Amino acid sequence: MGVRGGVFTLTMARLNLRLRNHLFRTLMSQEIAFFDENHTGDILSRLSADTTQVSDLISQNVNIFLRSAIKGVGFFIFMFKMSWKLTLVTVMGFPFIALVSKVYGEYYKKMTKEVQTTLAEANKVAEETISAMRTVRSFANEGGEADSYYAKLLVMFQLNKKQALAYACYMWSSSTSELALESIASVYTGLMQGVGAAEKVFEYLDRKPKHPAEGVDAPDICTGLVEFKDITFAYPTRSETDILKGVSFTLRPGEVTALVGPSGSGKSSCVSLLENFYVPQQGHVLLDGKPVNTFQHSYLHSKVALVGQEPVLFARTVKENIAYGLSDVSMEAVVQAATKANAHDFISTLPKGYDTSVGEKGTQLSGGQKQRVAIARALIRNPRVLVLDEATSALDAESEHIVQQALNNIMQEHTVMVIAHRLSTVEKADNIIVIDGGLVAEQGSHDELMASGGLYCKLVQRQVLGNESRAEVLNPAENIRWKSSSGHLRKRVNSSSSGSESDSNMRY
Ligand SMILES: Nc1ncnc2c1ncn2[C@@H]1O[C@H](COP(=O)(O)OP(=O)(O)OP(=O)(O)O)[C@@H](O)[C@H]1O
Ligand SMILES: [Mg+2]
Incomplete structure (x- = not known):
């Protein structure tokens, strides 16, 4: 019995x-x-x-x-x-x-x-x-x-x-x-x-994934050229509404491309497509000329790193969060990534340093701290394409300035896409793409777009006028400019007049 x-x-x-x-x-x-x-x-x-x-x-x-x-x-x-x-x-x-x-x-x-x-x-x-x-x-x-x-x-x-x-x-x-x-x-x-x-x-x-990650390509060299080719896309849960309606643009290595547009215009959706989370109904997202779904799953995500709009951390230690998904990571590499993300200082003050638990979904950290850990998590992979979706939105001007400086260093040979509502982040980009109503409304540099007087110019003017007085108080006179010349970034010091716009909290 x-x-x-x-x-x-x-x-x-x-x-x-x-x-x-x-x-x-x-x-x-x-x-x-x-x-x-x-x-x-x-x-x-x-x-x-x-x-x-x-x-x-x-x-x-x-x-x-x-x-x-x-x-x-x-x-x-x-x-x-x-x-x-x-x-x-x-x-x-x-x-x-x-x-x-x-x-x-x-x-x-x-x-x-x-x-x-x-x-x-x-x-x-x-x-x-x-x-x-x-x-x-x-x-x-x-x-x-x-x-x-x-x-x-x-x-x-x-x-x-x-x-x-x-x-x-x-x-x-x-x-x-x-x-x-x-x-x-x-x-x-x-x-x-x-x-x-x-x-x-x-x-x-028994459920078979609808688009399994079966790609096999894993080339040794990845230049990081990203092309969105005539993308039409609707979310499977709302298949009747097209979020993107024939969007085409290119992200070039060594350049910072900013994506701006009103809330809900489809910026984060572009990021999801680049990450191969969804398959567009029409068109392709190409990395080095090949559709993203032809790459090996782990390869694609080691080359394309994302700091999401609402970064989610795991209920583990800070170190484990930074080294997430990687095996055999040295402590030096973790500290280095954290330093670049301007997170090392605050991590050192935590009770157990890098071994402090961050709580469920990172609730024991502040919004800005979470973002910096998420940036470190992306940087440690040394990706070819870095996507920052509102990645610095919860940082104060000073911290953002330091993080941007760090990003400047790694941007030299990388492809960077930033989605941001702060003018300071957007105006320095090499190329600005304005998305409106699921279409690319206009693109060009800050100066070009301002000169053409289109949607971007209107948004900037409205925001700058509304925030000028506060921005002057918040904003340090000196600013770093991202500008590539022959693929390399130079440091430029802005005049205080453009600085007055720089940290105005813009909502595109
Ligand atoms: N998972 C989803 N399923 C269905 N619809 C979605 C999903 N995520 C977003 N959407 C819809 O897609 C549209 C574009 O959303 P998206 O997140 O790309 O906007 P966004 O440009 O990033 O906006 P924001 O500046 O507010 O972050 C929105 O209308 C939204 O309602
Ligand atoms: Mg978004």
């Missing part, structure tokens, strides 16, 4: 291990759009509750089933020996039981699936609320969230009640057939429950 139980517990643990491992790996290979469509709580529910239920129920019930089957065979042999005629009479009830079991089994399976779905929905609410606790508290909506969680639980309770009723009916019908097949009935129930939960798990396990 004990041995059998032990063996089954072990089997259950192994089944659980394999299921979760497989499921997690399949999830990791899904395209980004999958994560737009499916909520974290939902996915976590599949990964924890459903896999546990599958392995528990299946292994437990197989255990009981084996025991009952052996017992049953013994009974029949015994009964046959006593009187084969009476045994035959007993067996006559079997087709009825089989029919009832079939109907009941299907129903129970369906109910279990529904229960698992509502459980996943309840988890979604819980996960979302707990991870956004500060927002919930600041809007004093704790009660509202608790109510919506309870509402989901109530839906589940209704389903549980139906299940209980079905179970009672089934037990009653099988006992009226004068056969006390109790244990077989409960095994059947258990197995059906397991199958119901398993169907949900297999839905994910």
Whole structure:
């Protein structure tokens, strides 16, 4: 008895291990759009509750089933020996039981699936609320969230009640057939429950990513020339609205290209396409003349590094965050990257220095500190193409100035794309691309665009006029200019008049 139980517990643990491992790996290979469509709580529910239920129920019930089957065979042999005629009479009830079991089994399976779905929905609410606790508290909506969680639980309770009723009916019908097949009935129930939960798990396990990262190219030399060629793009979750409508531009090595445009015009979407998160409906994003999806996944992401608009750190130490995704990174390299990102000083003052934990999603750091760690994380890879999406937006003028100085050094042979709302960052770029309504409205240098008097000029004038007085106070007179001459950057000192614009907080 004990041995059998032990063996089954072990089997259950192994089944659980394999299921979760497989499921997690399949999830990791899904395209980004999958994560737009499916909520974290939902996915976590599949990964924890459903896999546990599958392995528990299946292994437990197989255990009981084996025991009952052996017992049953013994009974029949015994009964046959006593009187084969009476045994035959007993067996006559079997087709009825089989029919009832079939109907009941299907129903129970369906109910279990529904229960698992509502459980996943309840988890979604819980996960979302707990991870956004500060927002919930600041809007004093704790009660509202608790109510919506309870509402989901109530839906589940209704389903549980139906299940209980079905179970009672089934037990009653099988006992009226004068056969006390109790244990077989409960095994059947258990197995059906397991199958119901398993169907949900297999839905994910069998899902093939829509555009798998199957590229194989990994050339030794990467110049870092990026071309957006006639890109038309809509997000899979909103396939009817084109976000980009035939966008073409080029990012050249050794140059800083700034992308500006009103909020929601598609700047970050361009970044997502360069990162191969989505596939455009038309056109291609080319790196060194080849579409980005033809490159090996890890190769592409070692050459193209992104500091995102809302950098997310992991609940690990500062060092582990900077060295994220890399193996065998020396401490010197980490410190060097942190120094370049102007993060070394603040990291040194943390209680455990580089070994300080940053908290979930980096909540134990300030916004600006998070950004600098994220910049260090990008710089340590020494990428060919560096994308900074509002990467310095939470930094004060002084810190931004230092980070920009550091970036100047690495920009010399790199391709840099910056998306920023601060004029100080944008005006120094070699090329400014203005995106409006999913199209490239105009492009050129700051001076050219100002001279042409288009959208860029209007935005600049509006912002500068609005912020002039404050900017003068905030802004140091000296400023570094990014300017490439024959692929190399020179330091230029701005006059104080252009400096007055430099740190005005512009929102394009
Ligand atoms: N994952 C997504 N799924 C569906 N639509 C999205 C998604 N992300 C962005 N969008 C939509 O795409 C449009 C462009 O968004 P995008 O983030 O590229 O704007 P942006 O130019 O970076 O704006 P901002 O300056 O505010 O950062 C917006 O209308 C937005 O609603
Ligand atoms: Mg954006």
